[in-house]
Amino acid sequence: MTTTLRRPDPRFEPAHVRPANLPTRLRPADLLRITDQGVADVLDGVYDHLLPRHWDPVERWATRLVSNDDLDVWLISWTPDRSTELHDHAGSLGALTVLSGSLREYRWTGQDLALRVLDAGDQAAFPLGWVHDVQRHDPLAIQTESGAQASPGPITPTLSVHAYSPPLTAMSFYAVTDHATLRRTRTELTDEPE
Ligand SMILES: [Fe+2]
Numbered sequence: 001m002t003t004t005l006r007r008p009d010p011r012f013e014p015a016h017v018r019p020a021n022l023p024t025r026l027r028p029a030d031l032l033r034i035t036d037q038g039v040a041d042v043l044d045g046v047y048d049h050l051l052p053r054h055w056d057p058v059e060r061w062a063t064r065l066v067s068n069d070d071l072d073v074w075l076i077s078w079t080p081d082r083s084t085e086l087h088d089h090a091g092s093l094g095a096l097t098v099l100s101g102s103l104r105e106y107r108w109t110g111q112d113l114a115l116r117v118l119d120a121g122d123q124a125a126f127p128l129g130w131v132h133d134v135q136r137h138d139p140l141a142i143q144t145e146s147g148a149q150a151s152p153g154p155i156t157p158t159l160s161v162h163a164y165s166p167p168l169t170a171m172s173f174y175a176v177t178d179h180a181t182l183r184r185t186r187t188e189l190t191d192e193p194e
Contacts, residue, residue, distance in 0.1 A: 038163070076161075088129065112180060
């Protein structure tokens, strides 16, 4: 009698199996869940010792909440008139959950930039190759004569929790050309989130 070893049916491969072509065992869905938990922990006061006494209305602020071999988790405060520039996350997957306020994201679709607004509670995942620019979104902002956006009231923090896996080590930055293509302008070694 012979025994035939059956190959596993890829349609029913368990979700936790690490995709062979990715540099991390975590999936975008894992990162979304992790950032959601990060938001809950911030709101529960788990990271109160890391938070600033006052939210700076001008300079963007970020602190690392979790760091290990698999991932970095960051809490970021977004300020008006600050753009991250179009960038990727090199060999890292990413995800975010908005904790308070709103963000707007311009994502390169391959032909142009698609805009979406992410409000508190909204989530986004960034697969490999994702190129985007993220900014604070103030729906009630007033356009000044110089073209800058001015907030009509006191600055309230816009916060989001981000996860990157493997932890960020580099990012490339891009410009959209007159021919509606993307041109890489520089690459930076960094573990700071954008
Ligand atoms: Fe980013």
